[in-house]
Amino acid sequence: MRPETLREYEAILAGSAGRLLALAEREQTHRARLTRWMQIFGLIVALALIALSAYSVSLGFEWEAVVIICSGMAGAAFMFIYK
Numbered sequence: 001m002r003p004e005t006l007r008e009y010e011a012i013l014a015g016s017a018g019r020l021l022a023l024a025e026r027e028q029t030h031r032a033r034l035t036r037w038m039q040i041f042g043l044i045v046a047l048a049l050i051a052l053s054a055y056s057v058s059l060g061f062e063w064e065a066v067v068i069i070c071s072g073m074a075g076a077a078f079m080f081i082y083k
Contacts, residue, residue, distance in 0.1 A: 042079075046072060 006017040049072040056065040 042076070046076070 001020070006020070009020065010017040049068055053065040053068045056062075056068060
């Protein structure tokens with residue numbers, strides 16, 4: 001946000017510029033926490049897919065294991081591309 005815009009907000013309502021900056025800081029903190037939780041969840045899902053694939057191989061379902069791993073990789077790639 002440009003300084004002139006903040007001055008205009010401050011002229012209309014005293015303290016509004018500070019409140020806007022505080023809001024932006026809270027949003028940034030919230031986004032950082034959410035990103036961290038998403039990374040942890042992604043790790044859990046990836047490990048679960050690896051475990052499920054290994055279990056499928058141990059039961060003799062090799063092609064199914066390949067499908068599980070490939071679908072997990074495709075999902076991760078989709079998230080990185082379209083984020």
